Amino acid sequence: MRPTTKDLAKAAGVSRATVDRVLNERPGVQEKTIKAVNAAIKELGFVRNVSAANLAKSKVYRILFLLPQVGGEFLAGIEDEIGVLRLAVRNDNVEISVRRELSRDPHKVVEILSKLSPENFDGVALMASESPQVRDATSRLTERGVHLVQLISGQPDIRPYDFVGIDNFAAGATAASLLGGFNRAREGNVLVITDTMTSLDSAERRLGFDSVLQDRFPELKALPTLESHSDRDRADTIVRNTLRNFSNIVGVYVMSSEAAAPLEAVFRYRDHADQVIIAHEQTPSTTRFLQDRKIDALITQNTGHAVRSAVRLLKARADGVEPLASQEDVRIEILLKENLSRRQFSRKR
Amino acid sequence: MRPTTKDLAKAAGVSRATVDRVLNERPGVQEKTIKAVNAAIKELGFVRNVSAANLAKSKVYRILFLLPQVGGEFLAGIEDEIGVLRLAVRNDNVEISVRRELSRDPHKVVEILSKLSPENFDGVALMASESPQVRDATSRLTERGVHLVQLISGQPDIRPYDFVGIDNFAAGATAASLLGGFNRAREGNVLVITDTMTSLDSAERRLGFDSVLQDRFPELKALPTLESHSDRDRADTIVRNTLRNFSNIVGVYVMSSEAAAPLEAVFRYRDHADQVIIAHEQTPSTTRFLQDRKIDALITQNTGHAVRSAVRLLKARADGVEPLASQEDVRIEILLKENLSRRQFSRKR
DNA sequence: CTGAAAGCGCTAACAG
DNA sequence: CTGTTAGCGCTTTCAG
Numbered sequence: 111m112r113p114t115t116k117d118l119a120k121a122a123g124v125s126r127a128t129v130d131r132v133l134n135e136r137p138g139v140q141e142k143t144i145k146a147v148n149a150a151i152k153e154l155g156f157v158r159n160v161s162a163a164n165l166a167k168s169k170v171y172r173i174l175f176l177l178p179q180v181g182g183e184f185l186a187g188i189e190d191e192i193g194v195l196r197l198a199v200r201n202d203n204v205e206i207s208v209r210r211e212l213s214r215d216p217h218k219v220v221e222i223l224s225k226l227s228p229e230n231f232d233g234v235a236l237m238a239s240e241s242p243q244v245r246d247a248t249s250r251l252t253e254r255g256v257h258l259v260q261l262i263s264g265q266p267d268i269r270p271y272d273f274v275g276i277d278n279f280a281a282g283a284t285a286a287s288l289l290g291g292f293n294r295a296r297e298g299n300v301l302v303i304t305d306t307m308t309s310l311d312s313a314e315r316r317l318g319f320d321s322v323l324q325d326r327f328p329e330l331k332a333l334p335t336l337e338s339h340s341d342r343d344r345a346d347t348i349v350r351n352t353l354r355n356f357s358n359i360v361g362v363y364v365m366s367s368e369a370a371a372p373l374e375a376v377f378r379y380r381d382h383a384d385q386v387i388i389a390h391e392q393t394p395s396t397t398r399f400l401q402d403r404k405i406d407a408l409i410t411q412n413t414g415h416a417v418r419s420a421v422r423l424l425k426a427r428a429d430g431v432e433p434l435a436s437q438e439d440v441r442i443e444i445l446l447k448e449n450l451s452r453r454q455f456s457r458k459r
Numbered sequence: 460m461r462p463t464t465k466d467l468a469k470a471a472g473v474s475r476a477t478v479d480r481v482l483n484e485r486p487g488v489q490e491k492t493i494k495a496v497n498a499a500i501k502e503l504g505f506v507r508n509v510s511a512a513n514l515a516k517s518k519v520y521r522i523l524f525l526l527p528q529v530g531g532e533f534l535a536g537i538e539d540e541i542g543v544l545r546l547a548v549r550n551d552n553v554e555i556s557v558r559r560e561l562s563r564d565p566h567k568v569v570e571i572l573s574k575l576s577p578e579n580f581d582g583v584a585l586m587a588s589e590s591p592q593v594r595d596a597t598s599r600l601t602e603r604g605v606h607l608v609q610l611i612s613g614q615p616d617i618r619p620y621d622f623v624g625i626d627n628f629a630a631g632a633t634a635a636s637l638l639g640g641f642n643r644a645r646e647g648n649v650l651v652i653t654d655t656m657t658s659l660d661s662a663e664r665r666l667g668f669d670s671v672l673q674d675r676f677p678e679l680k681a682l683p684t685l686e687s688h689s690d691r692d693r694a695d696t697i698v699r700n701t702l703r704n705f706s707n708i709v710g711v712y713v714m715s716s717e718a719a720a721p722l723e724a725v726f727r728y729r730d731h732a733d734q735v736i737i738a739h740e741q742t743p744s745t746t747r748f749l750q751d752r753k754i755d756a757l758i759t760q761n762t763g764h765a766v767r768s769a770v771r772l773l774k775a776r777a778d779g780v781e782p783l784a785s786q787e788d789v790r791i792e793i794l795l796k797e798n799l800s801r802r803q804f805s806r807k808r
Numbered sequence: 809c810t811g812a813a814a815g816c817g818c819t820a821a822c823a824g
Numbered sequence: 825c826t827g828t829t830a831g832c833g834c835t836t837t838c839a840g
Contacts, residue, residue: 114833125811130835138809160550161510162833165816191785198783201509283797291755294643322797406640409798414785434547436540436763441800444793448632448671449758451790463817474827479819487825511817514832 113154121150133158160429164203173424174231175208175261175417176222176238180340182368183393184413185210188237188262191414195421204421216243223247226256233257233424235274235417239309240264257427259420262367262411263311272423276411276442278311282318282365284442285388288407289361290327292386298360300332301352301376301385303345305366307335315365315390330361342371349375362387370395377404392445400447408445416440462503470499482507509778513552522773523580524557524610524766525571525587529689531717532742533762534559537586537611540763544770553770565592572596575605582606582773584623584766588658589613606776608769611716611760612660621772625760625791627660631667631714633791634737637756638710639676641735647709649681650701650725650734652694654715656684664714664739679710691720698724711736719744726753741794749796757794765789 115133119126124143131139132147150156163169175192178185189208196206212219220243226234234256238244240263252258252271262275289300302319304312316335323330336352338345349372353359362385364372369389373396376387387405389396391413399405419438426433464482468475473492480488481496499505512518524541527534538557545555561568569592575583583605587593589612601607601620611624638649651668653661665684672679685701687694698721702708711734713721718738722745725736736754738745740762748754768787775782 115835116833126834127811127836128809131810134835140809143809157550159514159833162514162816163835165508165511165514165818166833166835168816194783194785201506277800280798284795287795287797292640318797412790418786434543436543437767439800441761441792442798443790444795444798446633446636446793448636448667449629449791449793451626451788464819465817475818476820476828477826480826483819489825492825508817511832512819514834515817515819517832 112159113156114159115156117154118147118150118156121154122146160431169203171204171233171425171428172231173204173206173233173235173421174226175206175235175420176212177208177210178212178237179210180213181210182340183370183395184367184391187393188413188417191417194414195417199421204425206421212238214239216241219244220247223251226251226254228255231256232428233259235259235261235420235424237261237263239311257424259423261420262413262416263309265310272420272427272438274416274419274423274438274440276440278314279318281390281409281442282315282320283322284318284444285315285363285365285390285409286319286322286327288409288444289363289386289388290323290330292406293327293330293360295329296360297329298331298358298385299356300330300361300363301336301349301356301359302332302334302363302365303336303338303349303372304364305340305368306337312365319363319365332363335365338366338372340368345371346375346378350379353379360385364389367391369393373399373405397450400445400450403447406446410443410445411440412443461508462505463508464505466503467496467499467505470503471495509780518552520553520582520774520777521580522553522555522582522584522770523575524555524584524769525561526557526559527561527586528559529562530559531689532719532744533716533740536742537762537766540766543763544766548770553774555770561587563588565590568593569596572600575600575603577604580605581777582608584608584610584769584773586610586612588660606773608772610769611762611765612658614659621769621776621787623765623768623772623787623789625789627663628667630739630758630791631664631669632671633667633793634664634712634714634739634758635668635671635676637758637793638712638735638737639672639679641755642676642679642709644678645709646678647680647707648705649679649710649712650685650698650705650708651681651683651712651714652685652687652698652721653713654689654717655686661714668712668714681712684714687715687721689717694720695724695727699728702728709734713738716740718742722748722754746799749794749799752796755795759792759794760789761792 115126115129118129124147128139128143129147132144192206192208211222219238224247236258248258259272259274264273307313320332323332333352333356336348362376367390369391373389382404388407389405390409392408392410396408400408419440423433423438464475464478467478473496477488477492478496481493541555541557560571568587573596585607597607608621608623613622656662669681672681682705685697687697711725716739718740722738731753737756738754739758741757741759745757749757768789772782772787
């Protein structure tokens, strides 16, 4: 049997209440009592039972997902994943809420973040592009005691909070590697489209893409990035114009997570078989395109996993526990028609 | 506040003990009392608090991983993952043990399985090839009340227990798609190697591989499967002979999860750049080969995820709870040099 | 600064 | 067939 607070109390010659005080670093305990309890902890190899503690506290973890207001299939998919998770974690005292109210304007984002406090939320999963203003606001938020994880959009490895998502430079490089590899060494141009280049995510993908193209596929030349600004008509226009101006297009790379409109524009003016086409993220549209072989590959991240990871991280931070690192890594996945996962799950009854 | 058994008891006009009896379908409760309690459950929207129940029962989930006795880097990696997980889940009353004692001989496997009982284990994760004998033994095991999940090796969708792993037909198809796609339409032969074709896994991969090759890459012809029988020297010999007998080899496909020896044999007799090389699973060796561009791609499954998934499934089955299907899907991943995940985890302090 | 006692939601043992 | 009582491991008053 694992030792309990009762055992600690006996070993340290104090009451269970005092053990509790020491365990939770509550104030008002004599230094020597603290030492005695800590010695007992070490000696007995005590590990606290978090669920018993949560039961006693009737603790609920309140987690908020802050998402962009506008979005297409990709964002809808994320909302769905959150919805599924919300039900699944109710048994673990986790209460998830979602707000779709972030805009491109950093000041609006800052305003929303500034209203958040530990009174209302233990943790926030934020899906917003980086900017100096937002960075400051998140710092203040965490200082106020609200845990934060940056979700999908943003930069790994840079600040004192967690990032859940893929390395966009590597994602772009992966796209280039596939596009170049599948292209059979034809010479020509590559059309590159995204939503907007002001987002760091797209910029990083482009850098990764270019670096591999230059290194390994000198026969390919990537054109300047086209920006659709989330506008269907605009996507159509810029694609049409570019296809008209550049004759020898052998590849297309759609960098944005909402790829449907740009891809449809391409299909409208070109036979899909005439070039290698790579896009990002798995949505109903992109899945269909892959199945129909209208595109060659998708670079994706497992959004369900990302969302669960965000919740686990926020919970771990709230508990002051170190998360299981390997589990929280979001991989850059490559999807071909052949490895689209068919079955959701496997069990016959 | 969510309703508790206390609320149920009051609403149904019975004691908490009776509520408990109904909740856990214990015998000896009047039909009408059961109805009353169930009515209250429905009315109040009661959801049981599993961790409170576990606390009261001091329940521990005893889970056994049964692994093959012999194995290389791939199996070692799985053992490592289990080791990490064992520590991580100790706080969740899960006790994991591992036995590396399965042999190729089905009768030995059966013997081991027949000794397992609910007295010792709540669930077993079994990594063994399919065979009629083993199938019977697993059926008897589950009938005895020990939950079972088939891990990595085996067939999805066929029996009344869970399978955690990838669809090997699709994995083989994916390999062919990459090999053919990267090959730039050269005509030639493809060397195919595995450990042993008697395992269903390899057979399935081969079928998937061939089907895509025939459909989409008629310029490629896959040679009969070579079998290394986990023997380094034998791998060397068969590879050398085949390379001597067939001049025009433009591709190599290693189907087995332990790929190091066959790959090294290939490198010994051929310049790696002369053909497209695809193998399975990420291990120290295959990772290095990918980084050095000695191989072109890996088809992998996330073993850490698979192991965690197995534990979650066995726990869910033991609780009689439906698992979160989407989370337990193991994907066929494609690894190029570009999307090898660098960072394990991302947080600066 | 420390301890006693009650309670979180559920289960187990024993009466009745 | 059903209720009472005690207790899982930890936290939270409230005294002292």
